[in-house]
Structure formats: C-alpha cells, structure tokens
Amino acid sequence: MNVLEVKNLCKKYPSFTLDNVSFTVPEGSVTGFIGRNGAGKSTTLKSILGLVHPDSGEAVFFGKNFTEHEREIKQEIGYVSGGSFFYPNKPIKAVTAVTRRFYENWDDSLFKSYMEKFSLDENKTQSQLSEGMKIKYSLTLALSHHAKLLILDEPTSGLDPISRDELLDIFIELSREGTTILFSTHITSDLERFADGIIYIRGGRIADQDTLSGFTDRYKAVKLTEAEFGSADKALLIGCKPAKTGYTAITLSKNADKLPGEISPADLETIMIHLEKVEQFHS
Amino acid sequence: MKDLIYKEFKLALHPTSVIFLTFAAMLLIPSYPYYTAFFYSGLGIFFTCLTGRENHDIYYTCLLPVSKADVVKARIVYAVIFQIIQVIICIPVILIKLSLNIPANAAGMEANAAFLGLALIMLGLFNLTFFTSFYKNILKIGKPFLVSGIITFTYIFAVEAMCHIVPFFRDILDNTDKNFILQRITVLIIGIICYILLTLAACKKSVNNFIKQDL
Incomplete structure (x- = not known):
C-alpha cells in the first residue's frame, strides 16, 4: 500500500516549472527525494502539503485526496524542515502547549520520553539551541502525535558531521519501528545508510524513481x-x-x-x- | 477554531496590542482627535503580523491540522476581539468624561455614541483594507499598513470635515446634547452593522487571497 501518491503535479513560476511530478511512497519505506538545490524538492513538498497552490495534479495520502481531507491527513503526518524554526524566542514549553492542542493523538508520555532522549530542556527557547537540537525538537513535535508519515525537508543541512550522524541514527531507528519516511535532501550520502527507494528530481521533473540498489546498480x-x-x-x-x-x-x-x-x-x-x-x- | 485563537494569544500576540487598549483613556483629553485612539489598535495588529512574519507564524500555523481559511479567520477574530474590547473600554471612559463636564472637544468630534459608531466604521475599513492586502502577500507587511493607514486617515479627515460642514454632523452628532441621543445611538447601530459587514467582507476576500497564495 502506498502512504503517499503524487499524481501529475504541475506548478508554473516565471523562472521555474514543476512539470508533471508523479511518484509514490510505499508504507513502511524510507524514500529519499534527491535533487540539486532549486530542482523542485521543496516546491514539491510544499505543493503536496497545500502550502503552494499547484496549477494541476493531486496528492493522495493514505488513499485520501489532500485537498478534500486536509485536516485529517495533517493529523497523520509529521513535517520537519531544516533551517526553518517557528517562534525561536518563545520557550519550547509555550510552543509545545499550543502545538499539542491541535493533535487528537497527541501523546504526552511519548513527548516527554523524546524530550528526555534528546536532552531537551523545555524552559529553553529554540534560539538557545544548537541547529541539531532544534531539529530534534521539531522531530519531537512531529513524532509525539504518532505520525504515520514523516516528511523531512533537508533536515541535516547545515549540521556538523556528528550531529548529522546522530540524527541519521534516529531516523534509522524510526524506520526500523515501521515509520514511513520521505526524506528530501541534496546530501545523498545520508540516504545510503538507510533509504529503501530513491526519487530523483531534476529541473522540476521526476527523472527517476527506483529502489536504492536499483538506482546505484x-x-x-x-x-x-x-x-x-x-x-x-x-x-x-x-x-x-x-x-x-x-x-x-x-x-x-x-x-x-x-x-x-x-x-x-x-x-x-x-x-x-x-x-x-x-x-x-x-x- | 478555538485552538487557533488560543495560538494567537499564546504565541502571536504582540504586547503593544494590550498596551494600546489603554489608549481608550485618550478620550479624557479635553481637546484631541479621538479617532487616533482607534488607529493604535490597528498598529497593534500590524505589529502582531510583523512579528508573526519574523517568527514564521503563518508557515507554522499552516502546517498544523487546520485549513488555510481557518488561519485567516483566526487572525481576524483575534483583531476583532481587541477592537471590540477597545470600544467597550471607551464606554465607561465617555461616561466619566461626561460626568466631569469637560469643555467641548475643540480638536475633533465629541466622544459619544455616534463617535463610537463612526469609529467602528473606521475599524471595519481598516480590517477590509489591511487584511485583504496582507493576505495577498504575507511577506510584504508594510504596504497593507500604508494602504489601510491612508484609507483610515482619509476617512477620519472626511468625518471631521463633515462635523464642520454638514449640519446633521455638526449640530446633532458632534455634541453631547441629550435631546439628540436617539440619533446618535442610531448612528452607533449603523456603525455596528457597517463594522460587521466590512469585517465579514474582509474575512471572505482575505481567505480567497490567502488560499491562492504560495507560501
């Protein structure tokens, strides 16, 4: 079963076009979404999450059309983006207090366990955290409502090798637990450690989709x-x-x-x- | 929706929005253009949207399990809450002013029921011009405030001018004579209706603009 099916997504900008983008993300898989900067990775992810208004095409999550079931689909997905943090000067506990209210499946004990696991202090603000710790906090929010699909948009960009490695270990652990992950990155070496499939986007078009070994072999x-x-x-x-x-x-x-x-x-x-x-x- | 409004107050609220509520006390100043007090409520909303942009508020909110339409509606409800609180605070301030027998306002319209009605129209115009422009492009916050500022100040000048030129405004609305209280309350009711209609129009158009917008 596919957790996500993107069908013929098109979006035209004056200097860039997302051209008929189609791909699938199977349940329980880790799918790498690769392409150089400006290839259309973030635009694709934003389009499927309704942040960008596509000219045509659709995103189907868990068999449901996103536009028609936006709220219920968002209950089931977690989104983590590197370098984009919300309310950096508010204490973490304030951001958490707001975020938790929106999720029906919010699990306080799971949230606390991740906070402890990642050594996060909820009295700190995000601006007081290192880049790696900020990502870990975003990930904690994304995981605490039992997201079935994690969408990671360049989560390791800008991190030092140790922090990157730590995060990758976490992603590997999550994938072993059966969480479906769509991992957008231009740091392809991250994916070689744990990706099952690869979607390669180039110039706004899907140039290839295959298993990791199928792609590299x-x-x-x-x-x-x-x-x-x-x-x-x-x-x-x-x-x-x-x-x-x-x-x-x-x-x-x-x-x-x-x-x-x-x-x-x-x-x-x-x-x-x-x-x-x-x-x-x-x- | 209540969770989004909670978010507005817990995360998005700019402290000046609360401070500016106290500016209703400006109505006690003997001679002053009292509409200015209401302009500050718009400034508070502007600051909230400005800091929201710096804090990636809209991006954060749109990723929550809510629709884009609800994101807009929650922000407008947040603004309406402050505007209504300010109008309500003005009522005892006006009553105190009347009890103190302060001389007539030489710098603008008298603070009375009609003034509140006309101020509500001004707030409705602010909502219509500011939010519809802001939700066309959330990154350009200066232009909506400039446009809404021009519109509201033009409205203030027009109303103040009418208080000197138009007999109904000059003789009936711009004073505290108890004989004309019915007319002034009628203007207040008209103001309330206009405020509701203008704000609903602002909400509808802003939602349409925001849905089309790419973040």
Missing part, C-alpha cells in the same frame, strides 16, 4: 586518464567532467566493460553529480 563510476578518454566511446559516458588528472563520468553498468579506465561502483552522489552534467556535456 544501474550505473558504474568511470575514471579516465587523458589517453583513455581519447580512446573511449564518448556515447557511453554520462556526465563526463574534467578531474584533476583526466576525466570522471558514470556509465550504465551494462556498458562498463566496453570502456577503458578505472571502473568502480557508483554511489548516489557520484550518480547525481554526473547526471546533472549530462546537458552540459552534450552541448
């Missing part, structure tokens, strides 16, 4: 010297770009043995970087 990383590059079949190279010595590219796994140079498994970051280069290379 499809490509190989290629490292070529100047001489190897000269003899290589350029049509097989995807997103070729100059490196310190020679060139790097990716290629479809089935073509890997037809190319010279050093061939290795491709990680998400390598794949995304080179796929983003495709237009530039061919032009």
